[in-house]
Amino acid sequence: MSKKTWKVLAAVVILVSAVSYLAYAAIQSGRTYYLSVDAFLADDNPPMDRSARVRLHGKVDSEGLQADSGGLRARFTLRGQSKHMPVDYRGAIPDSFKSDIEVVVEGRLGEAGVFQADTLMTKCESKYMPESARAKAESAS
Amino acid sequence: MNEYDLLGNWSLLLALLVCGLGAAAAVLAAWKKSSPLLDTSRSAVYGAALLLTLASIRLLLAFLNNEFRVEYVASYSERAMPVGYKIAAFWAGQNGSLLLWAWLVGVLASLAAWWSRRDPGRQQAVLLGVLLVAIGYFLALLRWAMNPFELLPQSPMDGNGMNPLLQDMAMILHPPLLFVGYAGYTVPLALTAAALACGGGLDVRWLNRVRQWNLASWIFLTAGIVLGAQWAYIELGWGGYWGWDPVENASLLPWFTSTALLHTLIIQRYRDRMKWWNTILIALSFLLCLFATYLTRSGVIASVHAFGQSNLGWFFLGFMGVALLAWGALLGWRHEMHRARAGAWRLWSRESFVWAGAALLMLMLLGVLVGTMYPLISALFTKTPITQGPSFYNTLIVPMGFVMAAVMAVAPLLPFGKAALPPRRLAVTLGAGVVALLIVAAVTLTQTGYLAALTRHGFQTAGSDRLTGALWLGGTAGIVTVAIVAAVWELVLATMLGEAAFRARLRRVGALSAHVGLALAVLGLAGSAFAVKSDTSVEQGQSISLGGYTLRYDAVRMVRGANYAALEADIALISPDGSTRTLRPQKRIYHKHPDKPNSEVDVRSTPKDDVYVSLLGWDPDTRQIGIHAMVHPLVIWIWLGSALLMLAALGCLLVVPPASPGATTGEAEQAQSKDLPSAS
Numbered sequence: 001m002s003k004k005t006w007k008v009l010a011a012v013v014i015l016v017s018a019v020s021y022l023a024y025a026a027i028q029s030g031r032t033y034y035l036s037v038d039a040f041l042a043d044d045n046p047p048m049d050r051s052a053r054v055r056l057h058g059k060v061d062s063e064g065l066q067a068d069s070g071g072l073r074a075r076f077t078l079r080g081q082s083k084h085m086p087v088d089y090r091g092a093i094p095d096s097f098k099s100d101i102e103v104v105v106e107g108r109l110g111e112a113g114v115f116q117a118d119t120l121m122t123k124c125e126s127k128y129m130p131e132s133a134r135a136k137a138e139s140a141s
Numbered sequence: 142m143n144e145y146d147l148l149g150n151w152s153l154l155l156a157l158l159v160c161g162l163g164a165a166a167a168v169l170a171a172w173k174k175s176s177p178l179l180d181t182s183r184s185a186v187y188g189a190a191l192l193l194t195l196a197s198i199r200l201l202l203a204f205l206n207n208e209f210r211v212e213y214v215a216s217y218s219e220r221a222m223p224v225g226y227k228i229a230a231f232w233a234g235q236n237g238s239l240l241l242w243a244w245l246v247g248v249l250a251s252l253a254a255w256w257s258r259r260d261p262g263r264q265q266a267v268l269l270g271v272l273l274v275a276i277g278y279f280l281a282l283l284r285w286a287m288n289p290f291e292l293l294p295q296s297p298m299d300g301n302g303m304n305p306l307l308q309d310m311a312m313i314l315h316p317p318l319l320f321v322g323y324a325g326y327t328v329p330l331a332l333t334a335a336a337l338a339c340g341g342g343l344d345v346r347w348l349n350r351v352r353q354w355n356l357a358s359w360i361f362l363t364a365g366i367v368l369g370a371q372w373a374y375i376e377l378g379w380g381g382y383w384g385w386d387p388v389e390n391a392s393l394l395p396w397f398t399s400t401a402l403l404h405t406l407i408i409q410r411y412r413d414r415m416k417w418w419n420t421i422l423i424a425l426s427f428l429l430c431l432f433a434t435y436l437t438r439s440g441v442i443a444s445v446h447a448f449g450q451s452n453l454g455w456f457f458l459g460f461m462g463v464a465l466l467a468w469g470a471l472l473g474w475r476h477e478m479h480r481a482r483a484g485a486w487r488l489w490s491r492e493s494f495v496w497a498g499a500a501l502l503m504l505m506l507l508g509v510l511v512g513t514m515y516p517l518i519s520a521l522f523t524k525t526p527i528t529q530g531p532s533f534y535n536t537l538i539v540p541m542g543f544v545m546a547a548v549m550a551v552a553p554l555l556p557f558g559k560a561a562l563p564p565r566r567l568a569v570t571l572g573a574g575v576v577a578l579l580i581v582a583a584v585t586l587t588q589t590g591y592l593a594a595l596t597r598h599g600f601q602t603a604g605s606d607r608l609t610g611a612l613w614l615g616g617t618a619g620i621v622t623v624a625i626v627a628a629v630w631e632l633v634l635a636t637m638l639g640e641a642a643f644r645a646r647l648r649r650v651g652a653l654s655a656h657v658g659l660a661l662a663v664l665g666l667a668g669s670a671f672a673v674k675s676d677t678s679v680e681q682g683q684s685i686s687l688g689g690y691t692l693r694y695d696a697v698r699m700v701r702g703a704n705y706a707a708l709e710a711d712i713a714l715i716s717p718d719g720s721t722r723t724l725r726p727q728k729r730i731y732h733k734h735p736d737k738p739n740s741e742v743d744v745r746s747t748p749k750d751d752v753y754v755s756l757l758g759w760d761p762d763t764r765q766i767g768i769h770a771m772v773h774p775l776v777i778w779i780w781l782g783s784a785l786l787m788l789a790a791l792g793c794l795l796v797v798p799p800a801s802p803g804a805t806t807g808e809a810e811q812a813q814s815k816d817l818p819s820a821s
Contacts, residue, residue, distance in 0.1 A: 026532075
């Protein structure tokens with residue numbers, strides 16, 4: 001092979017390995033399991049360590065919601081289809097947070113089975129889904 | 142039958158019929174070379190646009206007259222809402238935004254049909270046919286999958302009203318801007334199909350038209366994305382402008398291809414190369430708008446925004462599949478029209494750098510796509526879906542974006558083809574960039590205390606994130622400097638060279654100013670590496686210090702607005718130099734939405750940094766307030782840079798390139814492109 005071909009080949013190898021490394025590092029750093037409360041608590045579930053950082057989705061139970069009026073801490077029960085779990089969230093409470101809405105929490109399972117969350121997101125479903133469609137989706141599930 | 146059927150549903154159905162007949166007429170016109178049929182087909186485009194306008198007016202009237210029997214109106218409007226918001230509620234949900242999108246496709250298609258009415262017959266027929274199929278697709282979607290005219294069994298007394306978060310000027314303009322961009326990408330697709338199918342080829346006429354449509358759509362899309370980011374910053378109350386949410390990512394996908402296309406078209410114009418890139422990017426820009434909508438609206442990805450489960454998926458996937466196959470067949474059939482200039486690429490040439498920039502944009506697109514679809518991709522391998530959070534994008538997309546910005550700054554300095562490099566210009570421009578890099582990095586390292594920590598504790602404990610942050614900031618400052626020097630140099634040349642070259646130079650000044658704008662925006666993004674925040678409870682008179690500032694909680698009170706009551710806090714902001722001003726964040730409760738409090742943040746913005754305070758709550762027992770405070774350097778440059786980017790792009794849109802390459806005599810690159818075979 002000519003000198004030029006070698007040069008091009010070397011450049012390609014370097015670029016491809018740089019991008020692959022970036023992609024690998026990115027996938028490792030950003031990955032979080034995303035599952036429902038039920039799936040997380042299911043006995044046969046954990047392919048991962050129970051104490052790993054996870055993202056859970058569920059509904060805020062209508063009972064037992066204690067939101068600090070200072071707006072920096074909320075304790076509530078995250079409810080799935082059949083299972084539920086207490087959550088202790090520390091951080092700024094989003095405006096749209098209230099009982100009976102779908103939320104996503106991120107954090108780890110702490111001692112005594114209380115989920116210690118540091119991220120709380122509400123799904124702004126009202127934005128894209130009319131009430132009746134939501135009712136349909138709920139009755140279907 | 143009811144009144145909604147007449148103007149709403151029947152307009153849509155009739156429009157669909159018109160599209161079908163028009164498309165059939167276009168096929169016949171191409172086959173029989175009949176000009177009356179061609180006129181019929183063109184009229185069908187106008188007719189469909191008119192009928193879509195009628196349907197849109199009907200929905201608008203339903204909003205203005207509080208016709209809550211229409212489910213869509215009941216879901217997003219209410220009696221007490223101001224008229225402006227009632228109009229905006231038109232696109233507050235997915236069915237209405239689809240109607241808006243379809244209407245825009247109809248209007249823009251009519252413009253395209255009008256402007257090409259003197260084209261050769263066959264070419265027009267294909268153009269009209271493609272436009273009519275696209276409009277027809279949207280009509281079918283509207284009629285059978287997302288009908289905004291669905292009725293409720295009985296009319297409720299009042300509607301649900303619009304989410305208070307959306308009651309904001311930026312949010313009112315954001316969706317229409319995005320949809321103008323989305324709709325605009327239909328036209329380059331149709332123009333290209335016409336050019337390829339009828340043997341007209343990818344000539345300069347085609348180039349100019351595609352450039353104009355793509356650039357105009359790009360400006361709208363960019364404006365929509367930036368406005369969305371600004372809305373998130375001000376309205377959501379967490380102090381961020383971009384969360385890498387699937388809905389945000391979706392709008393970015395066509396932006397990547399469209400941005401690449403803006404530049405690869407230039408390479409085709411002056412170097413007769415990258416034709417495959419162009420025809421593929423044109424199709425991707427169109428398809429990614431649909432794909433983005435599919436991803437976010439069909440519920441395949443559980444985004445924070447989109448939560449609907451629906452059968453929309455097949456509507457989108459089916460059409461995209463057919464469109465992709467048709468495009469592949471067309472390109473395969475007309476592959477000889479993609480024949481480009483032969484010969485080696487020189488590394489230090491404009492076209493190599495544009496190619497690299499386009500390739501980087503495609504890699505970024507792939508990265509964002511993989512990140513967004515990760516829950517789906519991971520489901521193939523594990524039982525539990527895995528999502529990718531912001532750190533995925535920060536690790537992967539941000540470095541690529543940085544390299545892309547550097548490529549962008551350097552590319553315009555290089556000549557096309559094998560022409561000699563301009564040594565003086567390169568030395569001055571790049572030299573200025575390196576100097577800026579070193580100064581900014583050094584200042585940042587000193588100011589953040591990294592150097593002190595380094596000399597005292599050694600490399601290990603000095604904090605590598607401060608070092609990378611400083612390099613980030615220095616690097617972007619270097620890029621900004623290179624872009625500014627290049628633009629100023631071009632401006633000086635333009636004024637010195639006189640009349641003949643002025644116009645062509647002016648276009649280059651526009652393009653280079655757009656680069657300055659983007660570089661400034663990237664600088665603003667780099668500032669986020671130094672953002673500091675604090676979520677705390679404070680007592681009256683107590684202070685917190687953050688990023689060199691002191692924030693003192695002085696007072697809290699109740700205030701009343703027209704349709705809300707609010708808790709308002711006085712927070713004294715004391716700058717390092719001792720000057721003081723008061724920030725007044727509020728927590729509003731709108732009368733109609735007692736369960737949806739809305740944070741009204743207060744921001745003090747300077748070129749150096751933003752101080753951002755939002756009031757989280759007030760505890761009457763402990764007499765403490767909760768605040769979310771943030772010192773975010775350089776944010777203002779994101780908005781200023783984006784504004785410059787769009788203004789400069791608008792300038793480029795107004796200075797149309799000449800119809801034949803020969804007319805640009807005096808432009809530097811002409812010297813090298815004279816030996817080109819004419820593309821037409």
